[in-house]
Amino acid sequence: MPRMDHRSALRALLLPACAIICSHVLGPVGAFLYNNRYAGDQVFRIHPKNDDEVQTLKNILGPMQVDFWQPNSASLICQNATVDVHVKRNDTPAVHARLKQEHIDYGVSISNLQKEIEKQSGYRSSRKRRSEFQYDYEVYHSLEEIQSWMFEMNRTQAHLVDLFSVGKSYEGRPLYVLQVGKRSRRQKKAVWIDCGVHAREWIGPAFCQWFVREAVSSYQLDSGMRRLLNQLTFYIMPVFNVDGYYFSWTKDRFWRKTRSKNHKFHCRGVDANRNWKVKWCAQGASTHPCDDTYCGPFPESEPEVKAVAKFLRKHKKRVKAYISIHAYAQMLLYPYSYKYTTIPNFDCVESAARSAVTALYAAYGLKYRYGPASTTLYISSGSSIDWAYKNGIPYTFAFELRDTGHFGFLLPESLIGPTCTETTRAVKAIASGVLKKCK
Numbered sequence: 001m002p003r004m005d006h007r008s009a010l011r012a013l014l015l016p017a018c019a020i021i022c023s024h025v026l027g028p029v030g031a032f033l034y035n036n037r038y039a040g041d042q043v044f045r046i047h048p049k050n051d052d053e054v055q056t057l058k059n060i061l062g063p064m065q066v067d068f069w070q071p072n073s074a075s076l077i078c079q080n081a082t083v084d085v086h087v088k089r090n091d092t093p094a095v096h097a098r099l100k101q102e103h104i105d106y107g108v109s110i111s112n113l114q115k116e117i118e119k120q121s122g123y124r125s126s127r128k129r130r131s132e133f134q135y136d137y138e139v140y141h142s143l144e145e146i147q148s149w150m151f152e153m154n155r156t157q158a159h160l161v162d163l164f165s166v167g168k169s170y171e172g173r174p175l176y177v178l179q180v181g182k183r184s185r186r187q188k189k190a191v192w193i194d195c196g197v198h199a200r201e202w203i204g205p206a207f208c209q210w211f212v213r214e215a216v217s218s219y220q221l222d223s224g225m226r227r228l229l230n231q232l233t234f235y236i237m238p239v240f241n242v243d244g245y246y247f248s249w250t251k252d253r254f255w256r257k258t259r260s261k262n263h264k265f266h267c268r269g270v271d272a273n274r275n276w277k278v279k280w281c282a283q284g285a286s287t288h289p290c291d292d293t294y295c296g297p298f299p300e301s302e303p304e305v306k307a308v309a310k311f312l313r314k315h316k317k318r319v320k321a322y323i324s325i326h327a328y329a330q331m332l333l334y335p336y337s338y339k340y341t342t343i344p345n346f347d348c349v350e351s352a353a354r355s356a357v358t359a360l361y362a363a364y365g366l367k368y369r370y371g372p373a374s375t376t377l378y379i380s381s382g383s384s385i386d387w388a389y390k391n392g393i394p395y396t397f398a399f400e401l402r403d404t405g406h407f408g409f410l411l412p413e414s415l416i417g418p419t420c421t422e423t424t425r426a427v428k429a430i431a432s433g434v435l436k437k438c439k
Helices: 006-026 051-061 092-101 113-121 126-130 143-156 203-217 223-231 242-250 303-314 346-364 384-390 413-435
Strands: 042-047 067-070 083-087 105-110 161-168 174-180 189-195 232-237 319-327 331-334 369-372 395-401
Touching: 042 092, 051 092, 143 161, 143 174, 143 203, 143 242, 161 303, 174 203, 174 303, 189 203, 189 413, 203 223, 203 232, 203 319, 203 395, 203 413, 223 232, 223 413, 232 413, 303 384, 319 384, 319 413, 331 346, 331 384, 346 369, 346 395, 346 413, 384 395, 395 413
Parallel strands: 189 232, 189 319, 319 395, 331 369
Antiparallel strands: 042 083, 042 105, 067 083, 161 174, 174 232, 331 395
């Protein structure tokens, strides 16, 4: 990949200062974050025990404008599986009343969503979050800050890092990727990692930044990391869904989709993990533009998906692993998502997954479930891991990071460090597996 030119390097020097100034205008700051829109909203944790309760729950929640956290649509509610749902303050009394009336087991995991958001995003000093001199990897960063950081890594770590763009988003933002690894004349095997496909999953971009920092800072000291960077190229995309991520900072903390416009409906956006050209818009995806799992008008309709797919197709002979970072559930998933069939190289992929969750567990004793996405999580079509696998990438994984629902999408900044530390171990285990020949 060509390095950024001198003009771009100069822009990289100016951008951090711009981001520091702009973030005060664009970031979620003020008397109340997001204009206090979530005051009194609650997150319910519901436990339907049989098919009757499942159907009743669908009937209760279906007509309401609720925000499904887990699973991500009413159609995926099933017995003996927890349902996490964000309910607006005006609807909470009715939901409480109906659940009690139907004797469905439930609790309230977050009693005032606005307070939880304030707690997570915090009123910290602008110096701590936005210091030019010491980037804080244990706070969440806005899109402007992340992009400035990428330019800075490209400028200061030129021996290991290259910055390039694979295209532009729907709203015209560049889709930046960091190429990390020791330069080599020979064609090295590659690992792709993307974060921030779903805008509200902030721990994803935090991990991608953490992993790059860890790779660069431990290159001299850690022989394992040095071997990986010498023998592999990592393509790391910290924010896949740039428009959605920006929107989740400025307007709606729980926005999930892209921000493309639909000409027939006022609803915006497509689920970027249902828009890939593999069993597109079948089970686990929605045809309605207002749904969070909307598959889009056609495969690769989203410029973000199309740009990444084009890049991966171009480099598919070298890319041996595809990793997509999501939240939340504490799972490591591999194909297939859209059907229950076992993949041809199941033994190799399952072994890599087992090594990854074992490495992850060794950090803090956190247990991850792992297995095919269809049976471990739920059926979904048009997913990136299925597309990558079908396009010849032998190891494709989706991580669902912490937690299992106590904080949900509002994972506290105090847990960024532990989450990223353990996940880095897991990713290193997968990358090490790529270097070995699996029989």
